Amino acid sequence: MQKKLLELDHLYKIYGKGENQTHALNDLTCSVLEEEFLGIMGSSGSGKTTLLNCVATMMKPTRGKVLLSGKELSKQKGRELARYRGDRIGYLFQTFELLDNMTGRENILLPASIHGVKEDLTKEVDRLAEYLEIGEVLDKFPEQMSGGQKQRIAAARALILHPDIVLADEPTGALDSKNAKQLMEKLKQLNEEQGTTIMMVTHDANAASYCSRILFIQDGGILNELRKNGEDRQEFYKRILSMQSQLLGGSANVF
Numbered sequence: 001m002q003k004k005l006l007e008l009d010h011l012y013k014i015y016g017k018g019e020n021q022t023h024a025l026n027d028l029t030c031s032v033l034e035e036e037f038l039g040i041m042g043s044s045g046s047g048k049t050t051l052l053n054c055v056a057t058m059m060k061p062t063r064g065k066v067l068l069s070g071k072e073l074s075k076q077k078g079r080e081l082a083r084y085r086g087d088r089i090g091y092l093f094q095t096f097e098l099l100d101n102m103t104g105r106e107n108i109l110l111p112a113s114i115h116g117v118k119e120d121l122t123k124e125v126d127r128l129a130e131y132l133e134i135g136e137v138l139d140k141f142p143e144q145m146s147g148g149q150k151q152r153i154a155a156a157r158a159l160i161l162h163p164d165i166v167l168a169d170e171p172t173g174a175l176d177s178k179n180a181k182q183l184m185e186k187l188k189q190l191n192e193e194q195g196t197t198i199m200m201v202t203h204d205a206n207a208a209s210y211c212s213r214i215l216f217i218q219d220g221g222i223l224n225e226l227r228k229n230g231e232d233r234q235e236f237y238k239r240i241l242s243m244q245s246q247l248l249g250g251s252a253n254v255f
């Protein structure tokens, strides 16, 4: 049996105070196995980004624990926490978040310079660039790149320090279908060939069909789960669509 890489144990996140409280995570418990490609789906406001941010230690859950390889994140401090943020997780956002005044290569190397990595990563950048088909834009600035190229530069940045887990928040949300497909195929390949664990929030059933398991979130809790079993991607895609319409009483498009 595969080991648990990440465990979320009775997580609560409450924003605001008094009458303005929002219960964004409400007793959410789940785990992510090593080498898993986990999808998170749910309607807008259901708590998906909050969940990723708690895992990324960008925010603290109000209650409950997040454990990575059995170690509780909130107990980590100083160097250990910096190391977790630096090279155990990689984060891929919907809107790329590249720095405009840096080239593709410099953007990719940003996590290494932030975290004081001294090793020469030139070869690693070239390897990732070949893999993600961004060699030709490495020395260009973001404004000279297409949306798909920007997102693949951002993917290389998320991967440069070989994280154990990549957290992706709607990585295809700002891409057209061709670029979305290319990104998803690369992520899938990375998951299968290099064993990188991926936790990806998406509204898109097509993107979700690349996952091996999908959790459906509602009101900050887990409502349901789908697992891919021997079927091809097209079949899984149909099951995802049908689950979406089932959960939302036929209004799949609000996902």
Ligand SMILES: Nc1ncnc2c1ncn2[C@@H]1O[C@H](COP(=O)(O)OP(=O)(O)OP(=O)(O)O)[C@@H](O)[C@H]1O
Residues within 6 Å of the ligand: 015, 016, 022, 023, 024, 042, 043, 044, 045, 046, 047, 048, 049, 050, 051
């Ligand atoms: N900083 C904040 N302060 C107060 N409420 C917040 C804050 N961030 C999120 N919320 C609320 O918490 C709930 C969950 O938000 P979250 O961003 O996690 O949803 P989401 O599932 O990622 O939605 P979307 O699909 O639109 O990105 C929402 O009701 C939202 O309004």
Ligand SMILES: [Mg+2]
Residues within 6 Å of the ligand: 048, 049, 050, 169
């Ligand atoms: Mg969100």
